Amino acid sequence: MEPNQTFNSDFILVGIFNNSPTHIFLFSLVLGIFTVAVIGNTAMVLLICLDNQLHSPMYVLLSQLSLMDLMLICTTVPKMAFNYLSGRKSISLAGCGAQIFLYVSLLGAECFLLAAMAYDRYVAICHPLRYSILMSQKICGLMAASSWILADGLMQAAATLSFPFCDAHEVDHFFCEAPILVRLACADTSVFENVMYICCVLMLLVPFSLILTSYGLILAAVLQMRSTEARKKAFSTCSSHLSVVGLFYGAAIFIYMRPKSYRTANQDKVVSAFYTVFTPVLNPLIYSLRNSEVKGALKKWLRKYASIKSYAHHV
Numbered sequence: 001m002e003p004n005q006t007f008n009s010d011f012i013l014v015g016i017f018n019n020s021p022t023h024i025f026l027f028s029l030v031l032g033i034f035t036v037a038v039i040g041n042t043a044m045v046l047l048i049c050l051d052n053q054l055h056s057p058m059y060v061l062l063s064q065l066s067l068m069d070l071m072l073i074c075t076t077v078p079k080m081a082f083n084y085l086s087g088r089k090s091i092s093l094a095g096c097g098a099q100i101f102l103y104v105s106l107l108g109a110e111c112f113l114l115a116a117m118a119y120d121r122y123v124a125i126c127h128p129l130r131y132s133i134l135m136s137q138k139i140c141g142l143m144a145a146s147s148w149i150l151a152d153g154l155m156q157a158a159a160t161l162s163f164p165f166c167d168a169h170e171v172d173h174f175f176c177e178a179p180i181l182v183r184l185a186c187a188d189t190s191v192f193e194n195v196m197y198i199c200c201v202l203m204l205l206v207p208f209s210l211i212l213t214s215y216g217l218i219l220a221a222v223l224q225m226r227s228t229e230a231r232k233k234a235f236s237t238c239s240s241h242l243s244v245v246g247l248f249y250g251a252a253i254f255i256y257m258r259p260k261s262y263r264t265a266n267q268d269k270v271v272s273a274f275y276t277v278f279t280p281v282l283n284p285l286i287y288s289l290r291n292s293e294v295k296g297a298l299k300k301w302l303r304k305y306a307s308i309k310s311y312a313h314h315v
Helices: 021-050 057-086 093-126 128-134 137-150 154-161 178-182 190-223 228-256 265-289 292-314
Strands: 011-013
Touching: 011 057, 021 057, 021 265, 021 292, 057 093, 057 137, 057 265, 093 128, 093 137, 093 154, 093 178, 093 190, 093 228, 154 178, 154 190, 178 190, 190 228, 228 265, 265 292
Parallel strands: none
Antiparallel strands: none
16 A cells, blocks of 8 residues: 555544443443543542652652553543544544653653652661662652653654555554554664664663562561561552552563564554553552551541531531
8 A cells, every 4th residue: 555644644543442332331331431430530649649647758659650540541442432432433633643742751751750659668678777868759750750751752753653654544543553553654663663662671671670679678677577467557558559469560561562463453452451541540549448548548638628618508
């Protein structure tokens, strides 16, 4: 096929749902999960910002994770829902580029942030007396800012959309993802794909190695604790973070580190749906349900809201 510049053309997102009763139910389920994820992550960010007791580095980093999850799910689901409900499947070149940029940036940022959270737990458990020095507010702020800055998806978005695309602009996905778009290019993309693969592996494996190292040292320290209560508290705190790490890295490694010959469009769509829709709703649930300080802060603000509402009603 002859190359066709896409600067004045839209891409067509095939989507993941059709009009069968099963898919209508699944679409409704995704909208419900999206709503819970938006409310849960927004509540987590606001709660940590408003409650002074949650201004420690661990919760500051957690608020950044919730913000990233909120932005990640809003990058893909609203457009997918609009296309499904309206019957329109198109997305502009600018919209496609924006999705690639935000998606890559947010995923990379979460990789680095989870490594920072693992380091925070390592310092808290292995060096509690030096915690205020090794994890000061300044260091915490630098780690959070670095997570956002290091994961810049602009180059990947620009490189992906710089290729000439063939006449068929159908993207067999529910959002624009670089590996899927590259398959539509009418040019040799092997160098770009290899570079992209190496970058993704490094972005996943470097933070993941730091996380494994941190938790290896934590495990060694916990096993040496004499107090059963201290050991139980340490395991409880770390298990929440490890649950999130397992969900996040499990799906990410499955998507980005499989050989090309083993990848299929349907597998990519299903795993991407889990990755971009289900993970953001699980993070606030895992941290809120397993964290007594978060639950205590939430109950306090709910009581305060109820008293204000009751006072306004009587006035």
